Amino acid sequence: MAGIYIFSDRADIAAEIVGFARAAGKEAFVMALGEEAAQALTNAGADKIYAIDGDSELIESYAKDIAEFLIKAGAELFAVGATPRGRDLAARVAGYLDCAMASDVVSVEYHDNQLTCVRMLYGGAVQEKQVLSGLSVVTIPAGKFEPAQGESTIEALKLKADTRVSIVETAPIVKEGVDLSKAEKVVCVGMALDKEEDLQIARDLAAVLGAELGCTRSIAEERHWLPVESYIGISGAVIKPRLYISMGVSGQIQHVYGIRDANLIVAIDINEKAPIFKAADYGIVGDLYEVVPLLTEALKK
Amino acid sequence: MPLVVVCYKWVLDEADIRINADLSIDLSKAKGKISDYDKNAIEAAVQAAAALNGKVAGLTFGTADAKPSLKDALSRGMDEAWYINEPQASQADGAGTARVLAAAIKKMADVSLIICAEGASDTYARQTGPRIGALLDLPVVTSVGKLEISGNTLIATRVLDDCLQKVKVELPAVVAVLPEITSAPIPGLKAVLAAGKKPVTELKAQDLGVDLTPKSRVTEIKGYMMDRKNIIFNEGETAERVNNLVAALRKEGVV
Numbered sequence: 001m002a003g004i005y006i007f008s009d010r011a012d013i014a015a016e017i018v019g020f021a022r023a024a025g026k027e028a029f030v031m032a033l034g035e036e037a038a039q040a041l042t043n044a045g046a047d048k049i050y051a052i053d054g055d056s057e058l059i060e061s062y063a064k065d066i067a068e069f070l071i072k073a074g075a076e077l078f079a080v081g082a083t084p085r086g087r088d089l090a091a092r093v094a095g096y097l098d099c100a101m102a103s104d105v106v107s108v109e110y111h112d113n114q115l116t117c118v119r120m121l122y123g124g125a126v127q128e129k130q131v132l133s134g135l136s137v138v139t140i141p142a143g144k145f146e147p148a149q150g151e152s153t154i155e156a157l158k159l160k161a162d163t164r165v166s167i168v169e170t171a172p173i174v175k176e177g178v179d180l181s182k183a184e185k186v187v188c189v190g191m192a193l194d195k196e197e198d199l200q201i202a203r204d205l206a207a208v209l210g211a212e213l214g215c216t217r218s219i220a221e222e223r224h225w226l227p228v229e230s231y232i233g234i235s236g237a238v239i240k241p242r243l244y245i246s247m248g249v250s251g252q253i254q255h256v257y258g259i260r261d262a263n264l265i266v267a268i269d270i271n272e273k274a275p276i277f278k279a280a281d282y283g284i285v286g287d288l289y290e291v292v293p294l295l296t297e298a299l300k301k
Numbered sequence: 302m303p304l305v306v307v308c309y310k311w312v313l314d315e316a317d318i319r320i321n322a323d324l325s326i327d328l329s330k331a332k333g334k335i336s337d338y339d340k341n342a343i344e345a346a347v348q349a350a351a352a353l354n355g356k357v358a359g360l361t362f363g364t365a366d367a368k369p370s371l372k373d374a375l376s377r378g379m380d381e382a383w384y385i386n387e388p389q390a391s392q393a394d395g396a397g398t399a400r401v402l403a404a405a406i407k408k409m410a411d412v413s414l415i416i417c418a419e420g421a422s423d424t425y426a427r428q429t430g431p432r433i434g435a436l437l438d439l440p441v442v443t444s445v446g447k448l449e450i451s452g453n454t455l456i457a458t459r460v461l462d463d464c465l466q467k468v469k470v471e472l473p474a475v476v477a478v479l480p481e482i483t484s485a486p487i488p489g490l491k492a493v494l495a496a497g498k499k500p501v502t503e504l505k506a507q508d509l510g511v512d513l514t515p516k517s518r519v520t521e522i523k524g525y526m527m528d529r530k531n532i533i534f535n536e537g538e539t540a541e542r543v544n545n546l547v548a549a550l551r552k553e554g555v556v
């Protein structure tokens with residue numbers, strides 16, 4: 001049946017993509033790996049849920065068979081939640097279909113029945129609008145659409161998996177950080193910090209402000225000083241706090257992408273030419289080790 | 302001898318892009334560079350080749366502008382480079398790019414591992430690795446933060462949203478690595494000098510029999526500009542700067 005076929009390993013994103021399909025007046029078919037995942041989606045408003053049944057626990061391994069299924073079903077779009085698993089599956093399906101794909105779209109809509117996507121280039125400096133034709137693939141980040149609701153039935157779907165990749169072991173990542181996307185105030189640290197103990201300077205400021213602590217990608221991914229969900233930017237959290245204060249963050253475009261919707265941006269950096277000042281409402285040029293403790297004291301008064 | 306192929310892209314430096322008042326973009330001042338994360342991928346390929354007792358071939362698809370990338374790439378420890386020099390590269394979409402790269406890889410002998418970075422710093426579409434895997438019908442592992450190779454078995458640790466997932470695959474395979482996999486050392490003078498003597502195979506998309514007609518059509522490109530107050534305190538004693546900032550934040554009602 002024509003319509004939009006949907007997959008996300010996150011039930012909330014799947015329901016949001018059903019919301020997109022509904023708003024576009026299209027039929028929505030959700031795919032899930034296994035009966036349990038399918039059960040979690042029964043109230044997401046889909047026309048049908050396909051519970052994939054096969055020999056792999058890795059959804060990515062079904063790409064080839066999913067591509068064939070989409071063709072047979074006469075699908076017009078494969079819309080996938082933009083998570084690491086989703087991006088992998090989506091691109092592999094697009095590869096097997098050798099079709100157009102738009103990744104991590106900023107927006108997606110049907111305009112005169114043409115699928116029109118906007119996405120970011122160059123870390124967010126440039127926006128590109130593109131029209132995709134024929135059976136296509138898109139990946140959609142969380143929070144783009146209102147989730148749909150309504151009961152749907154589950155149908156088992158036997159698919160063949162590529163079992164060449166197998167899981168050896170899984171270690172859950174315990175989410176230690178908070179959901180920065182909902183934070184009112186955020187203090188953000190960058191690579192200027194010399195050592196991990198110096199995070200205390202930022203924590204002290206965050207405490208007087210009632211702010212959460214965030215960071216740049218390198219602090220989380222290279223130095224592992226803060227959990228991965230604490231990093232802000234195009235590949236991390238996109239936030240919209242009332243107040244964002246950075247210290248020792250250069251403000252490269254990929255990071256700034258994540259704070260565009262902040263109400264007020266404040267930057268502290270030793271280099272007056274740091275790009276962060278172009279993105280800031282207020283800034284202090286100075287050594288954070290000197291400025292931040294003074295700022296914390298002044299705010300206590 | 303097993304060959305590790307590493308794909309890389311020559312991109313414009315995003316920091317040099319100027320946005321005009323009408324939001325049109327000015328690329329005239331933008332210099333080229335090897336996409337940031339591709340440098341980490343190249344180093345990962347060099348390490349993987351050492352573990353496999355093999356060699357490394359770099360592979361890039363670009364316009365004539367990408368020529369200067371070869372010396373830089375070759376100085377990073379690869380043994381040879383393949384350069385698909387194609388005017389149409391600037392308009393190619395993800396589908397076309399993957400078709401060209403896959404067709405080039407098919408021409409190479411003894412390929413046991415294909416490494417791509419997580420994504421390019423211009424499009425950051427994160428499609429190329431998985432698409433190449435699909436086109437060659439090879440197993441694919443993405444979001445890889447750690448690679449171990451023993452014999453012909455590759456063990457990769459994937460960094461996912463909710464878990465670290467260790468997976469196993471027999472080579473050949475396609476792997477997309479995160480930049481955190483390894484640092485990208487700056488090549489020394491000796492490596493730079495040696496790079497000039499390494500072999501380069503230059504081809505056109507036509508030589509590979511690949512049609513590059515894009516499957517998607519770009520209808521608009523515009524710059525993004527932020528409208529901020531840009532009030533920067535950079536004079537006077539530190540304490541005075543801090544007091545000025547606090548006064549401003551109070552006035553804004555955020556503290």
Ligand SMILES: Cc1cc2nc3c(=O)[nH]c(=O)nc-3n(C[C@H](O)[C@H](O)[C@H](O)COP(=O)(O)OP(=O)(O)OC[C@H]3O[C@@H](n4cnc5c(N)ncnc54)[C@H](O)[C@@H]3O)c2cc1C
Nearest residue numbers: 190191192216217233234235248249250254255270271288
């Ligand atoms: C495809 C791609 C995606 C990316 N995605 C992201 C992302 O999502 N998020 C992200 O953050 N990055 C991302 N990056 C990386 C990004 O380009 C930058 O490299 C990174 O944000 C820089 O981090 P930083 O500001 O902490 O470090 P740096 O750029 O090293 O900046 C440190 C700053 O500290 C200042 N400083 C030094 N000492 C002091 C002192 N004593 N007092 C005050 N200031 C001082 C310096 O002047 C400098 O401005 C991405 C890159 C690519 C290519």
